Amino acid sequence: MSAEFLTVGKSVAPIFGIEKATGEMRFPADVNLPNMLWMKILKSPHAHAKIAAIDVSDALKMPGVAAVLTHKDVPKILFGPYQNEIYPLDEEMRFVGDTVAAVAAEDWNLAEQATRAIHVTYETLPTVLDAEAGAAPGAPDAVLHYPERHEIKPGDIRPDQLGTFGNIVGLKEGGPTVVNQRGDVARGFAESDVVVDRVFRQSEVNAVSHEPRACVAVYEDNRCTLWCSVQDPYRLQDSAARVLGLPMDAVRVVSTNLGGAFGVKVTGRFAILCALLARQTGRPVKVWFTREEESLDSHNRSALTHYVKAGAKKDGSLTALQVRTFQDNGYWPFGGLGQNIAFAISTRPVDLYHRCPNVKWEVFAVRTNYPSTGPYRGRADAESHFPIESVMDELAHRIHMDPIEFRLKNRLREGDDLCSAPGKVVSTVWVEEAARAGARAIGWDRRSVVPAATPGPRKRGIGMAMVIHSCGSNPAGTSEAEVVVDLDGRILLFSGTPDQGSEQQTTLRQMVAEIFGVALEDVHGSNADTSTCPYDSGPFSSRTVYATGIAASRAAEEAKKKVLEQAVSLLNRQVRDLDVGKHAVWIRSEPSRHLHLSDIVGSAGGSISGKGIHNGKDGHLFAYGFAATFAEVEVDVEMGEVKILRLVSSHDVGRAINPMIVEGQILGGAAQGLGYALTEGFCFDPRTGTALNQWFLDLRTPSILDIPDIEPVIVELGEPTHPFGAKGCSEISYVGVAPAVANAVYNAAGIRLTELPMTPDRVLKALQETQRSAR
Amino acid sequence: MDAQDFHNVTLKINGREYRVEVESNWTLNDVLRNRLELTGTKRACDYGGCGSCTVLMDGVDVYSCSILAVEAQGKEILTIEGLGISDNLHPLQKSFALSYAAQCGWCTPGMIMSAKALLDHNPKPTEAEVRAALSGVLCRCTGYTSIVKAVLDAAGAMRGGT
Numbered sequence: 038m039s040a041e042f043l044t045v046g047k048s049v050a051p052i053f054g055i056e057k058a059t060g061e062m063r064f065p066a067d068v069n070l071p072n073m074l075w076m077k078i079l080k081s082p083h084a085h086a087k088i089a090a091i092d093v094s095d096a097l098k099m100p101g102v103a104a105v106l107t108h109k110d111v112p113k114i115l116f117g118p119y120q121n122e123i124y125p126l127d128e129e130m131r132f133v134g135d136t137v138a139a140v141a142a143e144d145w146n147l148a149e150q151a152t153r154a155i156h157v158t159y160e161t162l163p164t165v166l167d168a169e170a171g172a173a174p175g176a177p178d179a180v181l182h183y184p185e186r187h188e189i190k191p192g193d194i195r196p197d198q199l200g201t202f203g204n205i206v207g208l209k210e211g212g213p214t215v216v217n218q219r220g221d222v223a224r225g226f227a228e229s230d231v232v233v234d235r236v237f238r239q240s241e242v243n244a245v246s247h248e249p250r251a252c253v254a255v256y257e258d259n260r261c262t263l264w265c266s267v268q269d270p271y272r273l274q275d276s277a278a279r280v281l282g283l284p285m286d287a288v289r290v291v292s293t294n295l296g297g298a299f300g301v302k303v304t305g306r307f308a309i310l311c312a313l314l315a316r317q318t319g320r321p322v323k324v325w326f327t328r329e330e331e332s333l334d335s336h337n338r339s340a341l342t343h344y345v346k347a348g349a350k351k352d353g354s355l356t357a358l359q360v361r362t363f364q365d366n367g368y369w370p371f372g373g374l375g376q377n378i379a380f381a382i383s384t385r386p387v388d389l390y391h392r393c394p395n396v397k398w399e400v401f402a403v404r405t406n407y408p409s410t411g412p413y414r415g416r417a418d419a420e421s422h423f424p425i426e427s428v429m430d431e432l433a434h435r436i437h438m439d440p441i442e443f444r445l446k447n448r449l450r451e452g453d454d455l456c457s458a459p460g461k462v463v464s465t466v467w468v469e470e471a472a473r474a475g476a477r478a479i480g481w482d483r484r485s486v487v488p489a490a491t492p493g494p495r496k497r498g499i500g501m502a503m504v505i506h507s508c509g510s511n512p513a514g515t516s517e518a519e520v521v522v523d524l525d526g527r528i529l530l531f532s533g534t535p536d537q538g539s540e541q542q543t544t545l546r547q548m549v550a551e552i553f554g555v556a557l558e559d560v561h562g563s564n565a566d567t568s569t570c571p572y573d574s575g576p577f578s579s580r581t582v583y584a585t586g587i588a589a590s591r592a593a594e595e596a597k598k599k600v601l602e603q604a605v606s607l608l609n610r611q612v613r614d615l616d617v618g619k620h621a622v623w624i625r626s627e628p629s630r631h632l633h634l635s636d637i638v639g640s641a642g643g644s645i646s647g648k649g650i651h652n653g654k655d656g657h658l659f660a661y662g663f664a665a666t667f668a669e670v671e672v673d674v675e676m677g678e679v680k681i682l683r684l685v686s687s688h689d690v691g692r693a694i695n696p697m698i699v700e701g702q703i704l705g706g707a708a709q710g711l712g713y714a715l716t717e718g719f720c721f722d723p724r725t726g727t728a729l730n731q732w733f734l735d736l737r738t739p740s741i742l743d744i745p746d747i748e749p750v751i752v753e754l755g756e757p758t759h760p761f762g763a764k765g766c767s768e769i770s771y772v773g774v775a776p777a778v779a780n781a782v783y784n785a786a787g788i789r790l791t792e793l794p795m796t797p798d799r800v801l802k803a804l805q806e807t808q809r810s811a812r
Numbered sequence: 813m814d815a816q817d818f819h820n821v822t823l824k825i826n827g828r829e830y831r832v833e834v835e836s837n838w839t840l841n842d843v844l845r846n847r848l849e850l851t852g853t854k855r856a857c858d859y860g861g862c863g864s865c866t867v868l869m870d871g872v873d874v875y876s877c878s879i880l881a882v883e884a885q886g887k888e889i890l891t892i893e894g895l896g897i898s899d900n901l902h903p904l905q906k907s908f909a910l911s912y913a914a915q916c917g918w919c920t921p922g923m924i925m926s927a928k929a930l931l932d933h934n935p936k937p938t939e940a941e942v943r944a945a946l947s948g949v950l951c952r953c954t955g956y957t958s959i960v961k962a963v964l965d966a967a968g969a970m971r972g973g974t
Contacts, residue, residue, distance in 0.1 A: 054909035055901065057917025058924065060852020060892035064917075067851035145846070146835060247856040247864055247918040247952050296854070296918030297952050328857040538916030538953045701912045701958060708955030733861030733950070741943050741956045 044550045045761050048697035049557050051540040053294065064296055065264045066251035066325050073253070074103050074141040076311055076324040077148035079155050080333070081130035081137050084166065084406035084726030085179065086159040088128045093138065096154040101143035103318045105155065111313060116276035118269060118303035119411075122371040125280055125309045130159070131180055131368035132408050133727045134333030139310040141322050166726050168365040168403040169342060171204040179204050179404040180370050206372035206379070206402040213399040214364075214376055217383040217456055225357025225395030229348025231435040237424035239793040240718030241340040241365065243731075244413045245738050246537075248296020249326035252308040254315035256281075261315070262289045265308045266296070268535055269575040273304040274567045277312050289568040298537035299709075300412040300577055300768075301335050332731035336373070336411035337719055339402075340365040343424040349432045355393035355447045364420070366402040367409035374411050375402035381417030381507075384457035386425040388661075389468075389505040391449040406726050412577060414709060415771040418506045423793060426502035426776030431789065434488075440780070441476060441665075444503045445469050449661075458511055461656070467689035467754045468663035472503055474750050475687030479667035489787035494675045497682070498785025501667045502776035508583040508765030509659025510574065515652040516585040517571035520549055520592040521562075522600055522645045526620050526635030528553050530562035530592075533573030534585050539702060539767050541581040544694045545589045548761055552593040554618025571648070579765025582694060583660055583756075584651045590760040591649025599645045604637050657758040662765055663689040666707070666773030668781040674804055677797030679715060679782055684774070685748045691756035691764035702767040703749040710774025712739045718794050737794075821885050825850065826894025834881040841865045841876035844891060852892040852921050856950075863949030866922035867891045873929035873948070892921035895928060903966040904928060913962035915953035923949045927963045935971055939964065 056062035093105040108126040115121035126136060138155050142148035163177030171179060207214040226232055250266040261281055267273050270290040278288045295302055307324050315322040326334070344361040362382060366375035379400035387396050413419075433443035449466050484499040491497045519531040530549050536542050546560040553560070563569055573585060601612045604622045608615065608630065616625050623631030638645050653659070667685040672678070686707045693699040716737040720729040730736055749770075755762035779790050788803040823830045823843070832847055844850040844867075856864035858877050865876040868890040896902035904924045907913070914920040923946060930937060930945035937945065942963045943956075951959060 050910045051912055053917065054912065054914055055898050055905070057914035057920050058905040058909040059895075059897055059901070060854075060921045061898060062917050063851075066854075067845075069846065069849060069851070145842070146837065245952055247862065247916065247950070248854070249856065295916065296856075297916040299952075328859075328861070540912070540915070697912050701915060701954065704955035704957050705915060705953045706955075709952065732859070733857040738950060738952060740947055740950055741959070742947050744956050746957050747955055 042551055043554060044547045044557050045694050046692065048695060049547065051543045051698060052546065053536060053540060062294055064248055064294055065253060065266045065292065066248060068253040068264045070253065070255065070321040073321040073323055074143065074314070074318060075145045075148045076314055076322050077140050077145070077152050078307070078330065079137040079152040081133060081135040083130055083159050083161050084133050085162040085164045086130045087162060088130065088137065088157060089160045090158040091138065092156040095156065096140060096151040099147070099151050099154060101147040102151045103141045103320065104314055105151070106139045106310060106313060112280055114280050116279050116304070116309060118272060118305065119374045120371055122369060123306065125306060125313060129181055132406050133725065134408060135368070136306050139314060141314040141318055164406045164726060165204055165404065166406060166723050168340065168363045168405055171403045171405050172363060172401045174203070176204055179406050180368060204404040206366050206375040206404060214379040214402040215383050215400050217387055217396060217398045220395030222357045222359045222395045222397045226348045228350065229356045230351045231432060232346065232348040233428050233431045233435070234346045235428065235791055237343040237345060237427065237791045239341040239420070239423060241410065242338045242713055242717045243332050243335060243719045243736055244299040244301045245736055246297035246299060246302060249328060249331035250302060250307060251323065251325040252311040253321060253323045254311040255321045256312065256315040259283060260287045261312050263308055263312060264291045266302050267292050267304055267308065268295065268298045268302045268537060268577065269304055270535065270565050270567055271533060271572050271574070273308055276304050277309060280309050281312060281316065292535045292565045295535050295537040299414045300416060302537070305334065307334065328733050329731045332736070333408055333728055336367065336409040338413040338419065339410035341420055345424045345428050347428045347432060349436055351436050353436060353438050353443050353446045355390055357395040358387065358393050358398070360398040362400040364400055364402045365405050365407060365410060367405060367407050369404065369409050372402065373409055378402070378412065378417045378420070381457060382421045385418055385505050386421050388449055388455050388457050389503070390447045391453045392447040407721055414706060415506060415768045416578065418504060418772045419713065422502060422504050422772050423775045423779070426773070427779050427789065427791065430500065430780040430783065440501060441472055441481070445472065463661050464758050465660070465691070465754070465756050466663060467752055468503060468665070470754060471663055471687045471689045471752045472665040474752055475501070475665040475667045475685050478685045478687065478748055478750050479669060479683060484784060488784050491785065494673060496672045496674060496785040497669065498781045498783070499667065499669045500777050500780025500782070500784050501665060502773040502780065503665050504663065504769060504773040506662050506769035506772055507578050507659050508662045509580040510578040511659050514574045514578070514580055514584060514658065515650065516573045516588040517648065517650045518585060518588040518592040519571050520589070520596040520647050522596055522634055522638050524635060524638055524644060526633055526638060528555065528560050530560055530589060531570045532564045532585055532589060533567070533570040534576050534581055535565035537576060539576065539581065540698050541576060541585065544582050544698060545586060547694050548586055548590050549593040552590060552597055555620060559620065579662065579768045580659070582763050582765050583759055586763060587651040587759060588649040592647045595647025595649065596645055599647060600634065600637055603641050603645065604632060607632055607637065607640060660691070660756050660758060660764045662769050664769045664773055666777040668777040670778060670781040670785055672782055672786040672800065674786055677800035679778065679795055679800060681711060681745050681778070683748065684711070684745060685750060686770045687750035687752065688766050688769065689752050689754070689764065690766045691759060692753050692762035693751050694761060694763050696751060699751060699766055700749045703770040704747050706767060706770030707747045707774055708739055708744045710771040711744060712737070713771065713793060714775035714778045715794050819882055821882055823881070823884055823889060824887065825889040826891060836882065838881045839877050840879040840881050840884045843881040844876060850891055850893055854918050854921055856918060863926065864919045864922045866925045866949060868925055868929055871929065871932060873926045892925060895924065903969045904963065907962040907966040907969065911958055911962050911965070913954060913958040919949055919951045923951065923959060931967055931970065935967060937967060
């Protein structure tokens with residue numbers, strides 16, 4: 038990229054940095070209002086039960102208790118984060134921790150005490166506590182549907198679409214949720230020189246956002262305001278309006294800043310119940326989750342089992358890939374985003390290895406009586422790349438080919454058709470450049486081709502993984518943005534997307550600043566307030582810099598064009614003769630003849646604004662980002678410990694709008710990926726469905742002593758579908774870590790670890806099995 | 813709720829005295845955030861598992877979620893609000909703000925208060941000492957590299973007298 042920019046490409050300090058470092062930043066949990074009540078939720082002790090009777094009279098008699106809501110008191114209107122599929126409260130409990138009732142009281146203590154005074158009689162129901170067993174014919178129903186009870190509204194799934202398909206999510210009768218098939222896998226395996234056949238298991242993991250979700254609701258004069266920890270403020274606005282029976286414009290949602298979100302902070306019962314209690318009591322109501330509530334009433338990355346078989350020829354051509362995946366989809370009645378995730382699991386790695394002619398990948402997304410699962414950083418790709426990249430490494434080893442060269446020989450290329458997005462092609466694939474840059478950084482040449490080559494009990498090795506991830510939601514997602522030049526000449530950006538820590542507003546304002554030729558600090562505005570900002574589907578799928586960035590750039594270009602058109606008569610020149618910058622418009626040939634923006638806007642008789650939208654209607658809904666992760670590890674074969682010596686995370690980011698933020702996102706994603714690789718697992722008792730480690734320390738997220746200095750590598754070769762050539766990068770750094778570490782462990786110790794997390798007991802077990810089979 | 817469960821306490825926070833009525837089981841964190849509007853101090857668990865709620869009590873970094881409000885009487889409490897404000901930043905705050913060591917900002921106040929306790933006793937820490945001192949505060953966003961660097965940079969700036 039040769040263009041010189043003023044602000045784009047510069048590591049300018051993030052705009053919210055000072056507020057965050059002083060504690061002045063207002064998060065939803067920091068909102069306290071006069072006369073405010075506190076809400077507390079009563080949780081189900083059963084994995085699957087029906088509420089036979091519920092008595093709240095003792096709770097209501099307690100001094101300081103203002104209201105109690107049960108399933109009998111709430112509108113039977115469906116809402117939800119992805120599709121309208123849950124009631125504000127239901128009589129069917131579908132996991133341990135499901136919401137039974139909600140209390141509003143004078144303080145947090147009283148509200149909790151009142152939940153204990155609610156007397157519930159449960160009729161327990163058969164449970165599904167294993168996804169694979171739940172998919173089998175004859176398994177009990179994890180979720181009983183009551184489709185006949187609800188009024189069908191636009192956007193609802195109709196009862197006749199539900200079908201009778203047991204616990205497998207999907208609208209087809211029987212069979213898997215999705216099948217991605219091409220060629221003939223049997224013929225492909227027959228042509229293979231080597232075949233690898235393995236089973237992989239991955240633990241469920243929680244995103245562990247540090248800010249437990251909060252909501253403060255005010256209901257006055259048939260208008261409702263919600264300060265809420267959600268990434269999808271417009272979805273919550275829609276859901277709250279449906280349940281409250283209000284028009285959309287009577288509901289305002291503010292979610293400007295969130296304390297981490299990672300894909301999981303979405304519209305939920307906590308916010309809807311808060312709004313209903315505010316309406317009932319006529320007072321502000323606040324809910325702020327405990328850590329236990331945050332863990333349970335969240336959606337997690339699904340637990341997974343993959344049965345993988347893959348074949349290759351000696352020349353390095355992939356011949357066949359066959360996978361059967363079981364994805365624990367949790368309690369979502371209509372599937373949540375499970376079908377969408379299943380589709381991406383079965384297609385993205387297949388696109389990455391586009392040259393493989395024979396593929397059959399089936400995914401069964403299965404309803405269970407566990408907490409819901411859904412998109413969490415690296416959605417679908419973190420789920421699928423661990424088995425695929427492990428198998429790629431093993432195939433390369435078996436045919437004595439360098440693992441990087443083997444991958445690159447079979448990779449996706451520009452212009453290839455995509456099975457993950459039928460009818461679309463990929464515009465840029467800088468994966469080879471990312472892989473080679475990463476290889477140089479880690480010193481790939483030092484890697485021993487023979488595994489377990491280090492003498493002694495501490496064995497060192499290097500491994501890598503190559504990954505794909507979407508920048509932009511697929512199949513749907515919309516961002517709108519508005520840029521206003523005010524009467525005083527100030528430039529304002531209004532964007533509906535919350536900042537959950539990625540400092541997207543900094544990056545977006547850098548793009549607007551560039552277009553207007555001003556410094557970052559000269560662009561102001563607000564974000565994620567539905568009363569002032571245009572629609573945005575939210576910061577998911579690494580879409581903000583790409584999709585919202587395109588919308589913001591279009592808005593800025595339109596506002597700039599209007600400013601120049603307004604200046605035409607004032608300066609007696611055509612638009613093409615004018616230029617804008619430093620809050621002024623001037624004549625290109627006579628830079629001394631200029632007008633301040635405020636004079637131009639003043640002459641228009643009001644502010645000048647431009648709107649931009651990105652919804653993919655131009656054919657570019659998303660771009661694909663690529664990365665290569667390299668790990669150097671030391672495996673202690675006596676203790677089973679895997680120590681990370683170095684981690685290099687090399688990324689095709691198109692262009693880094695703010696390299697400091699890009700590097701920060703890569704470091705953070707890779708660190709979370711190390712947690713997924715080595716320590717994290719959200720565990721449940723398989724007999725009762727009860728969470729076993731919902732507490733912070735037991736979730737085992739990495740501490741400052743666990744994470745080495747990770748080395749980010751940025752490859753900037755552009756993306757023509759984005760005005761500044763940028764792609765997203767905040768999630769993909771997570772995806773490659775677990776397989777890169779697993780492959781490094783193989784290189785170090787000669788063992789294939791097929792379960793996540795790769796804890797010492799699993800390392801020792803694999804070592805024992807290898808020794809046993811060698812005898 | 814029995815009347816005996818309420819206590820009138822005087823808390824000295826950031827050099828100012830606050831008289832507040834508290835219940836026996838209210839934590840210092842409850843009172844800071846929900847009664848005194850000092851919401852800069854965060855909470856991410858409730859039982860000393862994460863360190864987001866770290867404040868200084870008589871110069872020692874403690875978890876405000878694990879100190880009862882009644883226990884904090886007679887102690888000098890310092891919170892992030894007492895360390896510095898936007899137009900008068902402490903070097904640690906400045907260094908975190910400018911270097912993207914505060915991503916979502918939730919662990920940041922606790923991280924900075926823990927770092928302040930370290931630098932008060934050890935103005936020239938090594939990287940290993942910084943990591944050891946901050947190991948009681950978890951961060952989910954940054955991967956820690958930028959935090960370690962921000963603390964070392966702030967320590968350097970403070971020694972340089974800026």
